[in-house]
Amino acid sequence: MxxxxxxxxxxxxxxxxxxxxxxxxxxxxxxxxxxxxxxxxxxxxxxxTKEELVVAYLQGQSERTREAAAALSPDPCTGLLELAEVMGAQACIPGFRGCPFINAAAEYPDPASPVRAVVLDHRQWLHAEVRSRVAQLGAADPDALADQLLMLRDGAMVHGYVADPAGVSAALLSGGRALLGSLVR
CATH class of the missing domain: 1.10.10.60 (Homeodomain-like)
Structure with a gap:
């Protein structure tokens, strides 16, 4: 350093x-x-405090994610596919240890913790980002579909860390397409 x-x-x-x-x-x-x-x-x-440092660390992670999301295609379908490709590829790189927000939430179980507040803020932003795109695609219940897509993403992040990361990207894309079903033609 x-x-x-x-x-x-x-x-x-x-x-x-x-x-x-x-x-x-x-x-x-x-x-x-x-x-x-x-x-x-x-x-x-x-x-x-160390907790203040953890909060700053997670805020920095969130800021980088938001900047990357701003560079995604404005087309809702293309943007969702790009997001899934990035997340799937991320889960396959050497040294991948899962989502920093999921990891932090596991280490800070108290929902009143400032760390959990940053995790929640990031998750709400990510949900809104996905929800907006699926709503643009005409989803009948964009909140529920966004929840399902984020659960699929979370599973891919955990699987990429604890299991064999080979195929995570393809599985994430395939699962996402299946959830989007009739919305994506």
Whole structure:
């Protein structure tokens, strides 16, 4: 990690890598401090608690996802296919450890936690993004169909991590097409 990067960025980059590869609760603040090449005083100047750091990490993940979604085709069908292709391909890369939001929710079970609030915000945004596209395709119940597509996505993320990732992308696309059924001609 380049010691010339701004300190807050170094801390977040180190935390993102460690949280994703090893798990949030498994990584101590001391490990992040060492990886970011900073001091405890400086670390706590930017993040008063580890939970604040976890929130910032997830907000950064959400921001990147939203930026990627903004680049998807505005055509509802094409955009959904692009989203599924990206997610399926992501689940097949070396080092894939699942969805950072699902992982964080598993590590922070208290629904009142600020971490869970960020997870919920991201999930609501993702649901709205998918719901909007299936509504444009004429779904009779776009909320239910968006729920089903997101459950399929979540299953693909978990399967890509805990099982053989080969075929995840094709299975996600096939399952999505089956759910969309008559909407996609």
């Amino acid at each position: 380049a010691a010339t990067a701004p300190v807050r960025t170094r801390i977040l980059d180190a935390a993102a890598l460690l949280f994703y590869t090893e798990g949030i609760r498994a990584v101590s603040a001391d490990r992040i401090i060492a990886a970011a090449e900073t001091t405890k005083v400086t670390f706590y100047r930017y993040f008063r």
